[in-house]
Amino acid sequence: MQSLVKLALRHWPSAISALIVVSIVMTPHLLERMFVYFPIRQLDADPSLAGLPFEDVWLRTEDGLRLHGWFVPREGARATLLVLHGNAGNIGHRVAWIEMLRGASAHVLIFDYRGFGRSEGKPFEEGLYRDARAAYGWWEAAHGGSGEKLVLLGESLGGAVATELATRAPVAGLIVQSSFTSARDMARTMLPLGLLQPLAGVRFDSAARISNLRCPKLVIHGDRDEIIPFRLGRRLFELAAPPKDFYVVGGAGHNDLPWVGGAEYVRRIARFLEAL
Incomplete structure (x- = not known):
């Protein structure tokens, strides 16, 4: 996952220049697809590489x-754990993370948004919310009567998708990892103010939603996150309605957080699940 973000950051100055030019002639959805999402279509791995049983869904x-x-x-x-991943790559880049999450004594349901991996379509904000609802619907049909609990885990951009889904579905809990308060707050940290307008329609407004959620919440953030500032994760926690907990992973950046956290990361998630 680190290489994906490094690639995006290396090209960020040229992307800003391109945004100035293309914002004049392109629609908001096209701009959103160019500057918010970095999908990869080819799936190079699956859970069997880690020796894990799995079902294609x-x-x-x-x-x-x-x-x-x-x-x-x-x-x-x-x-x-219904996992809503970040804005780059696909589920094939997250096999090692899936193995860690499964170590918290949980089933893992993970899928690719439209336009990522083998999924059809092209990504846009409302489309990602629809995709999350489809995943919830699959779980409800397949496991809803089993007595199992469903907990959402949103990573980075997926934190906003998970928070939106939690406003619509009766989930047992919400975990938000390395995420932000809103797309606008995030853009302010990366773009000059004058360049915000072309992307003004992209909201991903977790700040407006999380204060109304009554399910238990665990917010996780690395204190050395180089992509999404730690202050945005802390602010998201502050805005969240109780019950809630904030887990700071010392020394962790954006993409290495699970591995820097290691066994303690798995324990904290397992403890959160056990308390539900």
Whole structure:
């Protein structure tokens, strides 16, 4: 995952110059796809590479798209983590992370948004929310009557997608990892003010939603996050309604957080699940 973000950051100055030019002639959705999402279509790995059992999952969105994901079971688990990943790569880049999450005694359901991996379509904000609802619908149909709990785990941009889904679905808990308060707050840290207007329609406004959520929440952030400032993660926690907990991973950046956290990272997630 680190190489994906480094690639995006290396080209960021030229992307800003391009934004000035293309904002004159391009639609908001096209701008959003160019500057917010960095999908990779080719899937180079699956959970079998880590020796994990898994099921290919195919989801159908309310606007008719077919999305691909995996359900990775864990024997004896009483909860499923529905993982909403970040804005780059695809689920194939997250196999090692899936293995760690499964170590928290949870099933893992992870899927690619439209336009990522094997999923159809092209990404845009409302589309990602629809994709998350499709994943929830699959879990509800397949596991909703089993007595298992469903907990959302949103990583980076996926934190905003998970927070939005939590306003609509009766989930047992919400974990937000390395995420931000809103797209506008995030853009202010990366773009000169005059360049915000072309992307003004991109909201991902977790700040406006998390204060109304009553489910238990765990906010996780690395204190050396070089992509999403730590202060935005802390502010998101401050805005969240109780019950809530804030787990600061000392020394962790944006993409190495699970590995810097190591066994303690897994324990904190497991403890959160056990308390639900």
